Amino acid sequence: MKILIIEDEKAIAEVERAYVEKEGYSADIAGNSNIGIEKFEEFDYDLVILDLMLPGMSGLEVCRFIRSKKNTPIIMVTAKSREDDIIAGLDAGADDYVIKPFSPKVLMARVRANLRKTGAEFSEGSEVIKIGTHLVIKPQNYAVYKDNIEISMTKNEFLILSCMANRPEKTWSRDELITYALGDDYDGFERSVDSYIKNIRKKLNDPEHDFIKTVYGFGYKLTDGEK
Ligand code: CA
Numbered sequence: 641m642k643i644l645i646i647e648d649e650k651a652i653a654e655v656e657r658a659y660v661e662k663e664g665y666s667a668d669i670a671g672n673s674n675i676g677i678e679k680f681e682e683f684d685y686d687l688v689i690l691d692l693m694l695p696g697m698s699g700l701e702v703c704r705f706i707r708s709k710k711n712t713p714i715i716m717v718t719a720k721s722r723e724d725d726i727i728a729g730l731d732a733g734a735d736d737y738v739i740k741p742f743s744p745k746v747l748m749a750r751v752r753a754n755l756r757k758t759g760a761e762f763s764e765g766s767e768v769i770k771i772g773t774h775l776v777i778k779p780q781n782y783a784v785y786k787d788n789i790e791i792s793m794t795k796n797e798f799l800i801l802s803c804m805a806n807r808p809e810k811t812w813s814r815d816e817l818i819t820y821a822l823g824d825d826y827d828g829f830e831r832s833v834d835s836y837i838k839n840i841r842k843k844l845n846d847p848e849h850d851f852i853k854t855v856y857g858f859g860y861k862l863t864d865g866e867k
Pocket of ligand 1: 691692
């Protein structure tokens with residue numbers, strides 16, 4: 641397992657590296673956004689720890705860039721604790737966030753949880769789930785297809801969509817989606833579910849189809865997409 645640390649404060653980056661290595665993973669440090677992007681493109685990383693406040697290109701922009709290329713889990717590290725900044729990070733495609741000053745042990749627990757979700761936890765069940773005539777989910781491959789074209793999803797987007805697909809008649813509250821899709825490791829705000837849903841809609845919907853219905857005052861329901 642190889643982790644990319646994008647962090648401009650050397651002391652913090654070194655602490656992160658020391659803990660990552662203690663977990664038995666290897667780590668590369670990038671001291672600014674440009675080096676971070678270069679390394680990300682050159683090597684294959686299993687996870688990225690990304691500082692939000694970077695000189696030059698911001699962490700949010702780096703996050704969007706990474707997300708446009710791959711679904712590598714991204715943990716955003718931010719001194720900004722305002723809910724809106726965290727939502728902006730999740731909207732940009734981050735999977736998780738840790739607020740500075742953070743406990744390295746908590747950061748490592750998040751790293752483990754995010755690595756775990758990309759691997760073994762998906763492997764149960766092998767059948768193909770069909771939603772209407774347009775969407776197909778293959779849980780074994782963590783893959784989502786719309787009209788036979790694979791749609792790239794992040795880990796949390798995939799977990800939410802496949803959870804909803806398992807019980808297509810059900811309307812899910814945000815709280816239920818956190819519990820049943822994202823699991824006990826997840827301690828984000830309920831509003832972060834809205835960010836994931838927004839991203840899923842962006843990827844799946846088109847002018848003729850709308851696959852997730854908002855049930856006002858309650859939550860969300862997966863549909864066959866026909867309006
Ligand atoms: Ca910084």
